[in-house]
Amino acid sequence: MKTMNTTNLMSRRTAVLTLWTHLCTLALCKTPGMPSLHSALRLRRRLCTKMQTMAIKTISMRTMSMQAMALLTIALLPNVSHATTADDAAPLQLSGSCPPSFEHIADNRCRLVSRYQAYDSLQNKGVGGTKTALPAARDGFSPQQIDLGRYLFFDPLLSANHRQACASCHQPAKGFADGKAVSTGAFGQPGSRSAPSLWNVGFLKKLFWDARADSLEQQALIPLFAPHEMANNAEQLLADLSTSPAYPALFAEAFPIDEPSGSRQQPPRITLAQIATALAAFQSSLISLNSRYDQYALGYQDALNENEIKGLNVFRSFVARCAECHTPPLFTNQQIAVIGTPEPAGMPFDPGVGNTPEKAKLRGGFKVPTLRNIAKTAPYMHSGRFATLDEAAEFYTKGRGHAVPKDEHLQLHWHIWEPKLSPDEIHQLSVFLQTLTDESLLPATPTRLPSGLPLPAELLGPELFSQQPATTSTPHAASPFAGPAARHVFPTFNQRASQ
Numbered sequence: 001m002k003t004m005n006t007t008n009l010m011s012r013r014t015a016v017l018t019l020w021t022h023l024c025t026l027a028l029c030k031t032p033g034m035p036s037l038h039s040a041l042r043l044r045r046r047l048c049t050k051m052q053t054m055a056i057k058t059i060s061m062r063t064m065s066m067q068a069m070a071l072l073t074i075a076l077l078p079n080v081s082h083a084t085t086a087d088d089a090a091p092l093q094l095s096g097s098c099p100p101s102f103e104h105i106a107d108n109r110c111r112l113v114s115r116y117q118a119y120d121s122l123q124n125k126g127v128g129g130t131k132t133a134l135p136a137a138r139d140g141f142s143p144q145q146i147d148l149g150r151y152l153f154f155d156p157l158l159s160a161n162h163r164q165a166c167a168s169c170h171q172p173a174k175g176f177a178d179g180k181a182v183s184t185g186a187f188g189q190p191g192s193r194s195a196p197s198l199w200n201v202g203f204l205k206k207l208f209w210d211a212r213a214d215s216l217e218q219q220a221l222i223p224l225f226a227p228h229e230m231a232n233n234a235e236q237l238l239a240d241l242s243t244s245p246a247y248p249a250l251f252a253e254a255f256p257i258d259e260p261s262g263s264r265q266q267p268p269r270i271t272l273a274q275i276a277t278a279l280a281a282f283q284s285s286l287i288s289l290n291s292r293y294d295q296y297a298l299g300y301q302d303a304l305n306e307n308e309i310k311g312l313n314v315f316r317s318f319v320a321r322c323a324e325c326h327t328p329p330l331f332t333n334q335q336i337a338v339i340g341t342p343e344p345a346g347m348p349f350d351p352g353v354g355n356t357p358e359k360a361k362l363r364g365g366f367k368v369p370t371l372r373n374i375a376k377t378a379p380y381m382h383s384g385r386f387a388t389l390d391e392a393a394e395f396y397t398k399g400r401g402h403a404v405p406k407d408e409h410l411q412l413h414w415h416i417w418e419p420k421l422s423p424d425e426i427h428q429l430s431v432f433l434q435t436l437t438d439e440s441l442l443p444a445t446p447t448r449l450p451s452g453l454p455l456p457a458e459l460l461g462p463e464l465f466s467q468q469p470a471t472t473s474t475p476h477a478a479s480p481f482a483g484p485a486a487r488h489v490f491p492t493f494n495q496r497a498s499q
């Protein structure tokens with residue numbers, strides 16, 4: 001009898017809560033000043049769940065009728081939603097603090113601080129040595145430029161049809177890749193390569209699988225105007241940003257001009273160079289250097305278990321030779337290598353770097369990718385050909401050139417050979433690669449965009465509709481980088497400064 005009651009109570013509770021959520025959303029839609037259904041849905045997460053939790057605590061489900069619950073909602077809602085709508089209408093402001101792991105230095109610039117700075121360069125340290133320095137990072141941007149870049153990165157206003165953002169293909173939840181073998185553009189056009197992760201991209205000297213861009217600034221303008229990606233043009237992009245409600249003021253804040261105050265009539269014109277700088281600034285803040293591997297490398301022996309250490313040893317061994325190309329601490333030596341990975345069935349051969357007769361030696365050559373956060377960015381390789389890390393690792397032991405088409409004569413890199421790794425060793429490699437995950441500095445996804453557009457649908461995770469308690473702080477008030485995980489970052493390492 002008791003069980004029966006509990007079950008009844010549970011289903012009654014579910015029914016009441018479901019109805020309540022619908023009513024709450026409906027009431028929010030009807031709230032004066034609510035700009036769109038999307039805003040109402042977003043608020044639902046923040047408000048309705050909060051109120052629901054309060055109500056559940058105070059009201060006995062046994063006695064509460066659905067009608068009473070509905071009345072209570074309608075009675076409470078205007079007060080709460082009024083406050084939040086007002087908060088939403090407040091002008092957006094850029095963060096004045098550097099992201100964690102960056103220190104604020106003179107001239108309002110942010111400088112990266114990492115433990116690896118205490119080590120010497122790669123020279124004389126042996127390939128794959130754990131205590132080796134990082135290459136120079138792109139840093140020195142202002143906090144405001146970094147934060148403006150964050151808004152631009154997530155804003156679909158940047159694409160031709162206002163549907164696709166950089167973050168659509170470089171999704172924070174997917175290691176800043178998109179989980180697809182090859183990306184699709186704003187109009188659904190298929191691309192030809194897989195979206196790479198953007199973690200630690202600020203250390204890279206060359207960008208794209210075929211290393212065709214030399215800087216983040218140069219790279220940023222390419223997807224904006226590529227017909228198979230965001231398909232925009234400079235004229236529309238600049239017009240959209242300049243006429244948007246919030247961007248002109250934000251650009252003026254991020255790119256101040258020294259002028260006597262009051263002499264400027266209106267914000268100066270937004271330029272492509274500023275867009276590129278802000279996007280570069282944001283991307284250079286995507287630092288991932290605190291994985292369990294790093295903790296191990298920096299001296300905490302227990303950070304890796306026995307199997308993972310075995311995997312690290314295979315990775316660094318002269319048999320597998322992974323570290324020759326995927327050299328720690330960045331897990332790439334930033335060079336081009338022809339290794340002969342297969343294209344998916346039906347896809348034409350991708351010549352990579354060697355796409356002209358002069359570069360024939362590099363035909364089939366690609367930039368060695370970083371393996372940081374690699375567990376998050378399946379499928380793998382330029383073509384997204386391998387679904388798992390085991391498959392990717394197995395490729396290297398299947399025989400030199402085994403996947404090269406018969407009519408292609410590629411000059412394979414000499415480290416690609418016949419290491420004859422056992423199935424156990426291959427699995428150990430994949431187990432080790434999973435220790436390279438660190439997302440503690442994941443930046444916050446904006447809840448509100450300066451354009452007023454909703455976030456692209458692919459970025460609206462199921463959590464929007466979940467019953468989890470809503471977060472109380474707005475990302476604008478707190479540091480945009482203040483996710484809960486950010487607390488676990490290694491303490492700032494400033495030994496070098498004190499030396």
Ligand code: HEC
Nearest residue numbers: 165166169183184185193194195196207208209210223229
């Ligand atoms: C349609 C999906 C898509 C969109 C939208 C997109 N990218 Fe990419 N991105 C890719 C793909 C695919 C590649 C690899 C292309 C290649 O190598 O030829 C790439 C490469 C990159 C790289 C080079 C990374 C490396 O390791 O070499 C950077 C940086 C980057 N994108 C940043 C951006 C920025 C900034 C935006 C917005 C302005 C953006 N992307 C928009 C799919 C996309």
Ligand code: HEC
Nearest residue numbers: 320321322325337341366368369380381382392396413415
């Ligand atoms: C000669 C240099 C070289 C060596 C040695 C090497 N790799 Fe690679 N690796 C590359 C290149 C180049 C790519 C990209 C190839 C492509 O996209 O076709 C790559 C891609 C990968 C990827 C996919 C990365 C991504 O973002 O999709 C993984 C995983 C990987 N390698 C693991 C390993 C392992 C494990 C070993 C050792 C068994 C190894 N690599 C040895 C050059 C190398």
